[in-house]
Amino acid sequence: MMVPASHYLLVSAVLFTVGIVGAILRRDALTAIMCVSVLLNALTLTFVTIARELASLDGQVIGLFLIAVITATMVTGLAIIISAVKEDGADKPERSIRRER
Amino acid sequence: MIEFVWLIPLFPLLGVIIIGCLGARFPKRLIGLVGTLTAAGSLALSCRVFVDVLHMLPHERFVEVVLWEWLPAGTTRVDVGFLVDPLCLVMLLLVCGVSFCVHIYSMGYTATGFRRYILCLNLFVFFMLLLISSNSFLFMLVGWQGTSLCASLLSAFWYRQQAAVTASRKAFVFDRIGDYSILLGILLIAAHFGSLDFRDVLPLAAEKLPAHGLAAVLISLLLMVGALVRSSQLPFSLWLPDAIQGPMPGHALIHAATLGASGIYVLARCSTLFGLAPLSLWAIAAIGAGTAFYGAAVSLTQFDIRRIFAYATVSQLGYMVLACGSGAYAAGIFHLIAHAVFQTIVFLACGSIIYSLDGETDLRNMGGLWRRLPWTYRMFWIGTLSLSGIVPFAGFFSRDAVLWAAFQKHPVLWIAGVITVFVTTFYAFRALFVIFHGRNRPNDHADSPMIEPPAAVIALVVLAVTSLVGGVIGLPEGLGASNWLERFLMPVFQSQASAAPAALPGPEVNLVAASHAGGAGGSSSAGLLHGILTGISLMISLLSLGISYFFYRVDPLAPVEIAALFGRVYRTLYHAWYLAELSDSMVVQPLVKVSGWLWRTVEMRLNIVLFRLGGVLIACSRFFERIQTGLAQHYALLILAGIVLVLAYYFLS
Numbered sequence: 001m002m003v004p005a006s007h008y009l010l011v012s013a014v015l016f017t018v019g020i021v022g023a024i025l026r027r028d029a030l031t032a033i034m035c036v037s038v039l040l041n042a043l044t045l046t047f048v049t050i051a052r053e054l055a056s057l058d059g060q061v062i063g064l065f066l067i068a069v070i071t072a073t074m075v076t077g078l079a080i081i082i083s084a085v086k087e088d089g090a091d092k093p094e095r096s097i098r099r100e101r
Numbered sequence: 102m103i104e105f106v107w108l109i110p111l112f113p114l115l116g117v118i119i120i121g122c123l124g125a126r127f128p129k130r131l132i133g134l135v136g137t138l139t140a141a142g143s144l145a146l147s148c149r150v151f152v153d154v155l156h157m158l159p160h161e162r163f164v165e166v167v168l169w170e171w172l173p174a175g176t177t178r179v180d181v182g183f184l185v186d187p188l189c190l191v192m193l194l195l196v197c198g199v200s201f202c203v204h205i206y207s208m209g210y211t212a213t214g215f216r217r218y219i220l221c222l223n224l225f226v227f228f229m230l231l232l233i234s235s236n237s238f239l240f241m242l243v244g245w246q247g248t249s250l251c252a253s254l255l256s257a258f259w260y261r262q263q264a265a266v267t268a269s270r271k272a273f274v275f276d277r278i279g280d281y282s283i284l285l286g287i288l289l290i291a292a293h294f295g296s297l298d299f300r301d302v303l304p305l306a307a308e309k310l311p312a313h314g315l316a317a318v319l320i321s322l323l324l325m326v327g328a329l330v331r332s333s334q335l336p337f338s339l340w341l342p343d344a345i346q347g348p349m350p351g352h353a354l355i356h357a358a359t360l361g362a363s364g365i366y367v368l369a370r371c372s373t374l375f376g377l378a379p380l381s382l383w384a385i386a387a388i389g390a391g392t393a394f395y396g397a398a399v400s401l402t403q404f405d406i407r408r409i410f411a412y413a414t415v416s417q418l419g420y421m422v423l424a425c426g427s428g429a430y431a432a433g434i435f436h437l438i439a440h441a442v443f444q445t446i447v448f449l450a451c452g453s454i455i456y457s458l459d460g461e462t463d464l465r466n467m468g469g470l471w472r473r474l475p476w477t478y479r480m481f482w483i484g485t486l487s488l489s490g491i492v493p494f495a496g497f498f499s500r501d502a503v504l505w506a507a508f509q510k511h512p513v514l515w516i517a518g519v520i521t522v523f524v525t526t527f528y529a530f531r532a533l534f535v536i537f538h539g540r541n542r543p544n545d546h547a548d549s550p551m552i553e554p555p556a557a558v559i560a561l562v563v564l565a566v567t568s569l570v571g572g573v574i575g576l577p578e579g580l581g582a583s584n585w586l587e588r589f590l591m592p593v594f595q596s597q598a599s600a601a602p603a604a605l606p607g608p609e610v611n612l613v614a615a616s617h618a619g620g621a622g623g624s625s626s627a628g629l630l631h632g633i634l635t636g637i638s639l640m641i642s643l644l645s646l647g648i649s650y651f652f653y654r655v656d657p658l659a660p661v662e663i664a665a666l667f668g669r670v671y672r673t674l675y676h677a678w679y680l681a682e683l684s685d686s687m688v689v690q691p692l693v694k695v696s697g698w699l700w701r702t703v704e705m706r707l708n709i710v711l712f713r714l715g716g717v718l719i720a721c722s723r724f725f726e727r728i729q730t731g732l733a734q735h736y737a738l739l740i741l742a743g744i745v746l747v748l749a750y751y752f753l754s
Contacts, residue, residue: 024738032734 209554283327332364349452386426393419
């Protein structure tokens with residue numbers, strides 16, 4: 001039995017909201033980026049769902065692109081965070097981003 | 102070749118471009134050569150155009166060569182064009198000739214900054230040629246401004262000296278006064294005539310402006326002030342004497358020959374306009390006579406040879422202005438030519454002297470130079486004789502023409518002119534005797550090199566010969582000769598004057614017309630009168646020469662005694678009749694006081710109001726800037742809020 005598309009879209013919407021809220025409200029840079037990744041994945045899910053609904057391959061191709069983009073984005077973001085955190089707090093411990101404000 | 106008249110100003114401009122862009126690596130000889138070649142080119146072309154025009158009939162000698170349309174404005178337009186007529190030709194030959202001689206002279210003295218000097222010189226010649234050959238008031242103004250700029254550049258040539266910079270600034274500011282005046286006059290002309298072309302305005306002046314009307318008087322007064330400031334007449338004569346701070350040959354070209362001449366040119370060019378307002382002509386004549394005397398009297402007491410001859414220039418310009426005010430514009434131009442030649446000789450000779458003495462300019466430190474600078478001495482004699490108006494030099498004939506015109510305007514003007522003759526000869530020979538003769542004043546220049554470069558000597562000799570024989574172009578008719586210059590220039594002033602109203606007060610038109618109505622045959626009484634007056638002025642000149650000889654060769658202590666005897670008079674003359682102090686107290690100090698008052702009462706209050714206003718704005722921005730927290734997440738939240746709002750609007754409508 002086919003799962004109705006509306007279920008997928010609902011999951012996708014929930015994931016998107018979680019991602020947005022997390023990206024904004026998280027004080028931790030690392031988890032904020034993880035939330036961005038979540039919402040981008042929700043986006044991918046939406047595209048693929050609609051593609052199956054419309055019986056076209058366009059959405060799935062976009063989905064593949066999105067996966068590549070998400071990966072690149074995450075890699076870059078993680079690299080920035082790691083290099084920022086590495087020397088963080090060496091001279092001014094009170095201004096380290098690792099501490100919860 | 103007349104249609105190529107636009108090349109005449111172009112040659113010096115080319116010189117500027119070549120020397121300016123490529124000349125940094127030229128050797129000094131080459132720079133001088135380029136400058137001289139451009140001057141020679143202009144001179145050759147001017148001569149050719151002149152010869153071409155001579156072949157034309159007198160009433161045809163008005164050729165307009167238009168290059169392109171410059172400012173089209175509705176039905177009027179201003180073109181970049183040149184008006185070739187006798188007046189323009191005469192001035193072209195003069196400027197090109199003097200420029201050529203000065204360039205040759207300059208090749209003999211190359212020093213540091215030579216390139217800058219030649220650039221200034223050529224740029225100045227370019228603008229001056231534009232000024233005199235332009236065909237409209239607006240285009241003339243381009244040359245007017247440009248010459249003022251270059252003159253100031255040259256005054257401040259040695260810009261590390263404070264005196265030079267101050268003087269240059271002063272000259273520039275004074276010229277702005279003249280500029281505003283002449284600009285207002287030109288605007289009035291545009292308003293009344295609807296055009297700025299000379300050919301549209303000048304011949305038709307009488308038809309479009311009511312004679313003795315307010316418009317005519319205003320226009321002529323405004324133009325007059327502009328010309329007077331440029332020619333350094335009273336009360337605007339403060340700038341010229343101080344402005345001679347740069348290299349002397351540059352000043353020879355600029356101040357002796359051309360800058361003051363541009364004022365006279367304006368007076369001559371706009372003769373019709375002045376003819377419509379006799380009040381302005383009287384003012385011009387009076388100011389000219391007064392300034393002539395003023396300049397000569399002050400020159401008597403100065404010790405800096407540059408200032409002596411600067412005041413001499415002021416005085417001689419006064420003569421030219423006097424001639425124009427008396428209606429004898431041809432005489433004014435004649436004196437302009439003669440003056441340009443002899444004053445250039447004098448200035449160039451002074452340049453040689455100053456250079457040879459390592460920068461010494463004070464009379465009191467010179468003496469006995471006739472042995473060491475023989476050629477300069479000889480040429481200086483010729484220049485001085487011409488300046489003093491001794492027969493047969495050009496200065497004699499030209500000054501005589503001026504005095505004759507002045508006499509016809511009013512005998513008092515003639516008397517003032519003759520007194521000035523006495524003083525002129527006196528100070529001229531004072532300079533000569535003190536500089537070149539007498540015991541060696543104590544100076545440490547005994548071992549300065551006394552060089553007289555051949556180039557300098559050649560230039561001086563050429564000018565001296567011109568001064569010697571140049572009088573022939575203006576031999577007066579009253580004495581039986583035919584006044585070539587006056588007849589050549591007559592179409593310019595007559596076509597401009599033929600429209601002037603016939604009922605001009607005063608006898609100036611009648612006697613002038615009478616003296617060349619019949620040439621040698623007519624009005625013999627006028628001729629006799631002319632001869633007597635000429636004789637009087639010549640005798641006064643010779644008398645003055647003798648007295649000067651006595652004062653400065655025979656009894657050197659006499660001048661000191663006289664100066665002590667007339668102490669107050671002497672001091673007044675030495676301080677230039679306290680004109681600077683007078684201007685300061687009458688113009689500058691009141692301006693300063695008014696400005697100070699305005700600053701305290703108006704501007705400070707205004708500042709406070711503006712600051713308060715600014716404070717309000719700042720408080721507002723302090724309130725709103727709190728939205729910029731610098732945190733990316735806050736901005737992300739704002740973006741999200743914006744998107745939600747847009748979507749809500751989209752879905753709900």
